[in-house]
Amino acid sequence: MKKILVLLAVFTAAFSQAQSTGSVVGKLTDKEYNNESLAFANVLIKGTTKGTTSDFDGLYSFEGLDPGSYTLIFSFVGYETQEINVQIVAGKVTEVNVPMGASAASLDEIVITTTTKKESETALLLEQKKAIAFKTAIGAQELSRKGVGDVAAAVTKVTGISKQEGSGGVFVRGLGDRYNITTLNGLPLPSNNPSKKNIDLDIFSTDIVEFVGIDKTYNTKNYGDFAGANVNIASKNYTGKGFVNIGLESGVNTNAISESDFYLHDGPNYTGFYDKNYPEFPLNNYNFNTSWDRETTSAPINSSISLKGGDSYQLGDDTRINFFAVASFNNEYGFRDGVSRGSVNVSGVARRDYDLTRYNYDTNSTLMGNIGFKHKDHKIKYNGVFINSTSQQQAEYTGIVDIFDYAPEGGAILQRSTFDRTELYVHQLLGDHELSEQFEVNWGAAYNFAKNDTPNRRQTLVTPDDWDEPEGPKSFNLTLNDSDNHRFYQDLEEEEIAANLTTSFKFNKNEEDEFLGKITLGYSGRFKTVDFESTQFNFRIINSGGNAVDQPIITDVYDLDSYFNQSNFNAGLFNIRTFRGGLGANIDVLLPQTFEGEQNINAGFISLEYKFSDKFSGILGFRGEQITQNIAYNTSVNSGENELDQFEYLPSISLKYVLNEKQNLRFAASKTYTLPQFKERAPFQYDESPTLTTLGNPALYSSTNYNADIKWDLFPESDEIISIGSFLRMINNPINQITINSASNDVSWVNSGDWATAIGAEFEIRKNLLKSEIESGDKTLETKLTGGLNFSYLNTTQDLDRDKVIEETTAGGNAISVDFSDTESSLTGASDILVNADLSFYKDYKGDKSIQTTLAFNYFSDRIYALGSEGKGNIIDSGIGTLDFILKTKLNKNLGVGLSAKNLLNPTIERIQETQDVVVSSFKLGANVKLSLSYNF
Known part of the structure; x- marks a missing residue:
């Protein structure tokens, strides 16, 4: 089935990716009164019945215009009528600013500019102002200004959102991965990690992004597995004249470049396209052909190259086709030097206590292409994406394995070499059909395939x-556990088909030729299968029992190939086993640990949007979802299967009241749910690191969420905003990551109590501190200093009930013992305070030259990583602040140069066990400095 769909996607590529319509926006000013805003002037499109009036700020807009030439007529009583010819470009927003007066404006007074609609900060802010529902988006223009390189970093620029350290996951208002949804062009994306619901956002380069939309209130078109945000990545859709752009970057990480030697391991190559399976007969002999030992690599210089281009063609009067493509590769080196501790007891003693040195090398290769076809009011578009993302780590732990009984005085050296690779394939086919002035049909279908491998850890x-x-001298003589020396292989495949279909009908047209109401009916389907398997080969040291042999002294801990080889295998120094046993067992010992699952969601929805008056409008929606999630597992802990089958009723409401032309008041409320993930329900024990082990819980079940938001917006100018909002989340049967009662302090997931609440407030301001324009020939040269600040305060609380956990997990046949340190706690991942601030300066010069600088700051306060038990306190991620500087210049219309310096403050990143404030993890990331060059042909 997968191959057929891939072939079908390739075949349909010739008829894909739609053209969007164009828009015109602008501002009218009064020449007779010092160019103040001119409100209530008439703006008409000549030869049509379309018209509007300028608002209190002199602003006007027309949306959904087909590409072509138009004449705009501007009139006001007592003033000279103006007629301006405008060229509308598909997918672009054209800005026409006109001064009105007793005499006609001269041509050089009228400023006309055209930018990509969904990339423009002004256009996105205008959409936010006009929308009934809560709406936030960050476009390519703002991403470029702030030097953002990936989607994970992009969304952290939005109020109330922070990034999870060491991953591309984000927290929205303190709610982490399980509460969020990730979509591409409105269609769902698979996960690249068996522990996660969402794909890591940092694998999406901003090269492919037109804008990122963040819905923090529920919309009936979205799936109901939601409480934090729906993050929708809108891929670029080029509709202008042909272009080709090449970009180059080079830079360093200050930590990595300061190392005299940089180490990685054998196997993975520079590009990240690497896979490795275990040998055909792994237990009979020593057949592994990759080295155990670290290797010196080339100088740790970060680099990036990208090539992108697009074009569009008119085929007759009614038909147009366009395409856009981008190919990019980037790599990045990193280095950490700190501590890693685990299994902290109630006295604050860390049983595992290591100094950690870790070398990192990450790559990302992206290929995206889209093709759009438009004929009259019918649009079809195809979007295809391939991403290969890798992370290579050479980690070295030195110290105490277990302070009570395993190298208790220190001196142990543990080395772990890990390569993690994700391949993502996305095929999307989307259609929009305007069948009449009142009736419209939209549809979309997607086939996604994600493969995540950990080959040969x-x-x-x-x-x-x-x-x-x-x-003293080192050896394997006192090795206690079979798994201390191992090779591990893991494969995750997630395959998904998704489809959306909506029909909308507008009704009740008023005297101004505007429809007051719209009814939308729709269907969403999501059909996912997950296959996970892992095999670990333990190199059992023969140092006890009747077969024990004398173990040699290890003279060089970085030359272990001299120990693990065929000669020593033949000599009986070690043998090779899986968790099921070794040679001679009566079972298939090569049978991997597995879990496989199937998740089907069928949903229908209806919404009514109505404008009750000039000031008051609302959307009332209802969605019903039938959900099944089946999982079968065969692991070292247990085997079996379980099923989750439920129907969810999901009502929602969004209201908007226009206080005046500059101010809006919005309210939203909804009911949603939160599903557990496959790996969280499979009793599979996974070593996340030498100091952290996780274990699934088959008794886990979904939570129910009740959501409410209220927000006030003020738009002083077309590109400015001041907003204040408040929100409430009530979660029934919340799911939390906890430390369970065990000798090794394993981490699992449970429905930890009956209720959790999150209440908070948000503030945002985006303001022009300085703005001026001067005329130079046929161009307007702009100077602009802008400042932005958003602040979020969050208070969360939840009850913790050990008896509830024990009762529910015992009934499920896999009892989990937990003794919470407290009877109530904050939610895991929730920071009380989040702050984003930026200051940007932009200036135009003659000869198509310009300069732009941005200073951006981000801060999050302390947050819980995992709930504590047995009086040991919670594990806390300490709050940090980061500071970035970005400089971009255009030397002419073709050539641009940039400089960025990220993480200038280079704070210490710490994870602390509350008991005795034991630091369980500590390191610095270093600053990343890059120089970039781009050229447009």
Whole structure:
């Protein structure tokens, strides 16, 4: 089925990606009164019945105009009528600013500019102002200004959102991965991690992004597995004249470049296109052909190259076709030097206590193409994306394996070499059909395939030959566990088909030729399968029992190929086993640990949008979802299957009241739910790191969420905003990550109590601090200084009930013992305070030259990583602030140069166990400095 769909997607590519209509916006000013805003002037499109009036700020707009030439007529009693010819370009917003007076304006007084509609900060802000529902978006123009390179970093520029350290996951108003949804062009995306619901947003380069929409209130068109935000990535859709752009970047990480030698491991290559399976006969002999040892690599220089281009063609009077494509590759080196501790007891003693040194090398290769076809009012578009994202880590832990019984005086050296690769394939076919003035049909279908591999993770552990002499000779003589030295292979495949269909009908036209109401009916379907398997080969050291042999001294801990080889295998120093056993067992010991699942969601929805008066409008919606989530597992812990089957009723309402031309008041309320993830329900024990092990819970079930928001917006100018909002989330049976009662302090997931609440306030201001324009020939040269600040305060609380957890997990057949440190707590991942601030300066010069600088700051306060148990307190991620500087210049209309410096403050990133404030993780990321060059042909 997968191959057929891929072939079908390739075939239909010739008839794809739609052209959007164009828009015109602008501002009218009064020449007779010092160019103040001219309100209530008439603006008509000549030869049509379309018209509007300027608002209190002199602003006007026309949306949904087909490409072509138009004549705009501007009139006001007592003033000279103006007629301006305007060329509307599909997918673009044309800005026409006109001064009105007793005599006609001269041509050089009228400023006409055209930018991509969904990239423009002004156009997106205008959409936000006009929308009934809560709406936030960040466009390519703003992303470029703030030097943002990926979608994860992009969404953190929005009020109330922070990024999860070490991943592309985000927290929205303190609610993490499980509460959010990620879509591409309105269609769902699969996860690239078995532990996560959403795909890592940092694998999406902003090269492919036109804008990122963030819905923090529920919309009936979206799936109901929601409480934080729906993050929708809108891919670029080029509709202008032909162009080709090449971009180059080079830079360094200050931590990585300061190392005299940079180490990685054998196998993965520079590009990240690497895969490795275990040998055909892994237990009979030593057949592994990749080295255990670290290798010196080339100088850790970060680099990036991108090539993008697009064009559009008119085929007759009614037909147009366009295309856009981008190919990019970037890599990045990193280095950490700090501590890693685990299994902290109630006295504040860390049983595992290591100094950590870690070398990182990440790559991202992206290929995206789209084709659009438009004939009259019918549009079809295809969008295809391929992403190959990798992370390579060479980690070295030095210290105490277990302070009570395993190298308790230190001196142990644990090395872990990990390569993680994600391949993502996305095919989307979308259509818009305006069948009449009142009736419209929209549809979309997607086939997604994600493959995540951890091929050939290697771990070795040597300890002092005499534990009382931590600095003495090393050996495997006192190795205690089979899994201390291993090779691990993991594969996750997630395949998904999704479809959307909506029909809308407008009704009740008023005297101004405006429809007051719209009814929308729709269907959404999402059909996903997940296949996960892992195999670990443990190199069992023969140091006890009747077959024990004398273990040699390890003279060089970075030359373990001299130990793990065929000769020592034949000599009986070690043998090779899986978790099911070794050679001679009566079962298939090569049978991997597996879980496989199927999740089907069928949903129908209806919404009514109505404008009750000039000031008051609203949207009332209802969605019903039938959800099944089946999972079967066979792991080292247990085997079996379980099923989740439920129907969800999801009402929602959004209201908007226009206080005046500059101010809006909005309210929204809804009911949603939160599903557990497949891996969270599979009793699979996974070593996230040498100091952290996770274990699934088959008794886990979904939560129910009740959401309410209220917000006041003020738009002083077309590109300015001041807003204040408040929100409430009430969660029934919340899911939390906890530390369970176990010797190794494993982490699991449970429905930890009956209720959780999150209440908060948000403030945002975007203001022009300085703005001026001067005429130079046929161009207007602009100077602009802008400032932005958004602030979020959040208070969360939840009850913690150990008896509820024990009762529910015991009934499910996999009892989890937990003894919460407190009877109530904040939600995991929730920061009380989030702050984003930026200051930008832009200036035009003659000869198509310009300069733009931005200073951006981000801060989040302390947040809980995992709930504590047995009096040991919660595990806390300490709050940090980051500072970035971006400089971009255009030397002429073709050539641009940029400089960026990220993480200038380079704060210490710490994770702390509340008991005795033990630091369980600590390191610095270093600053990233890059120089970029771009050229437009």
